[in-house]
Amino acid sequence: MATAASPHPAFDFVEEKNGIRELRLRANGLQVLLLPNRIAPVATFCVVYRVGSRHEAVGHTGATHLLEHMMFKGTAEFNRDRGTQIAATLEAVGARFNATTWFDRTNYFETVPSDQIDLAMRIEASRMRGSFIRDGDRIPEMTVVRNEFERGENSPFQVLYKDSFAVAFREHPYHHPTIGWKSDIEGMSTARLKEFYDTFYHPDNATAILIGDFEEAEALRRLDGHFGSIPRSHRPIPRTYTDEPPQQGERRFVVKRAGQIGWVALSFRSVAAAHPDAYPMAVLANILGSGMTSRLYQALVEPSLSISVSAISWQLRDPSLFSVFTAIAPGTDHARAEKIVRDELARVVREGVTEDEVKKAQNQIEADVIFERDTTDQVAGSLTEAIAVADWRWYVDYLENVQRVTAADVLRAARTYFHEDFSTVGWFVPRIEAEVAA
């Protein structure tokens, strides 16, 4: 029988916070998060797997991502031969759907009219353990993914961010990009992908999220019906244990490639998303790089030395990076742009930031968080990241943690992490060559 706290006998109620209810499917350990939001007659259903490129090694880098592509190739119930291809089935109800992979996680999501929630659940349950992973599908899909890789290589920003991680991390798997190395994408066997699928795609390594216009008892009944019979993994899900040792000196790299615009990237080894210093670093990223009044915009874009600048405090499960990227204006040399970025960061280390700057950053982050709630899929996306880096409560508590940050916290964090020995500098140097139009 359902207890007062557990609205359905198949589920254990775990906790409710800020309107989000966590339950666990007793039969197999599937974590379930429910957030009613009746802004419109739609809902987002999302399944997050705790598997990302952090679980890969040389030879099968990109497995998480290639597997995510293969998960659209079909199951016994949903496949092209039966006229029930997953994408076509979702398109036919007007769903907005996709899947994404990142360092720490993979997610699959569908935003559907609320009378189609059951369809979204059926598809996700079907491909949790029943996905075709066939050689005949992998071969054309490999070239699809290779074209995705090639598209990324056309972008100086993507080249710089991938190389910044590759140079800053030598031992930890954040070293390689989520899309993988090109030769691994090409060489990975179907059997290796199948093994990856069989290792990580289990209900006890997943979270099902439902946000939007639904009735809880009905949603739980459907979740139990679709996912309840899937067994939990018969072996423990492997965890990543490789740590990146401390960096002991600046690292630099240069990419010279045909192009029009130069770029500079400056990154520092930083903290994990769940570390208390992640919040002052997020505030600092905002102060340095968000909006026209931000410090780096004023130092670089306002005097026309750069075209754009951004500061990113990467929020990942393990310690990662704080990065600044700037696309420099024609006529500005890389060394000058790098010096200006360094000078601005040194100024923070020397003098700190003002309470007004902290307040502005907090207001912007608060507005962003509130705007996000306008759409169910944005909340699903944020919960995905929270689950990947820590736990769903990380999302719920984020704003409060940001609002606790003081100027003194920012100063202390900057002094801890903005040390030259922890830095990685990258330059994208365009080689401007005559182009031929024929």
Add this chain to the structure above:
Amino acid sequence: MSSRFAENTARLEGENGATFLALENHFNPTLALSGTLRAGSAHSPASNPVLAALTAQMLEKGTRRRTKLELAGELENRGISISFSASGGDPDTMDISLACLSRDRVLAFEALVEMLTEPVFPAEELAREKERLVGAVRQLSDQTGWRASTAASRLIYPAGHPYCAETAEEIIAAIEATTTAELADFHERFYRASSLILAVVGDVDRAAVVQELAGLLGPMRTGAAAAIDVPPIHRPASARERVRMKEKVNADVLLAHDSGLTRTAADFLPTTLGVAALGQSTLSSRLGLRVRDTEGLTYGINARMSAGRFSGPFAISLTVAPANLDRAVQSARAVLGEFLEGGITEKETLDEKRSRAGKFKVDLASNGGIAGALDMAETYGFGVGYLDAFPASVEKITVEEVNAAVRRHIHPEMLVEVAAGEV
């Protein structure tokens, strides 16, 4: 037929001709505004093709009351975003968007109105913006997608047509030659209330908010937007161009021609249903099923129609490794040929109609989505009731209407073919 939108939307025409729409949604303490003004790139004079875009971009660079940094400081302090763009979807319009927490409504509206009606185009800000834009254009010219679409538009449309794009060199020359007097003159001539539409959705009192906007914009000058002299399109035989860009390991490819369809044409909706079956989804439409799913030649392949007040292009776009270019193009052309010859099937028509009805709900599930739809309905003269009637309008379309429409407007023999990359 539901009349949810018609009944719940407040609509007010100001004395100067501006139109205001508002719909309440109190779920979240936010609001979104979407607007248009007939001051888009199509209104730039032949002597300066970037004038409309630059005027829109300079609105935030200082007003009679506040400097650029005073404005930015006020808005950024509260997480308010306001943007103006004359480089977006319909070349006829300059697009306006605003998002803020509802508690900041008054302040956000005042800033919006100030930027829209009282810009001063300071010379030093123009000089700065020119330098930044020249760099930004060079950055664009390094992108295979931008190069392919620019080249295709120049093969399809004559110079001076709203859909004919300038080259990077032409844009840079025009930016560098622009004066503050030209910006002020363009603003004077085209920023007129009679073509202004603003739609607000969110945590507001709808009756009060349209009055509030009408009051704030009351002093805005009236007057109609000038008619645009659109040069005729001499439908060319197919043409082919390769834009060689070294070390671009992915190529962007476009197969396109003018569709002859405007947004208000009766054939627009049935044609877009057909185009959706052909290439809306890279995973499940006909092009995607063949060129991506079966042959593995591309990460992304789509077909789309662009149309506004002027007829725009029908286009198939794909990305491809240069070595696979010819095979992929041949395959895409074959799919298009089969589609036109055999036509859309009953099942595809049903699926696309269901899909469109579902997407309608999904797209209108946010304040921004609804505001954009209200703005669009008003811009093209459909009226708010269009949103209520839309599902039924889609439902009654037949397979014969779709096939007749796509055959009238899609012509493989007229496609220009452009590829940009290491090709």
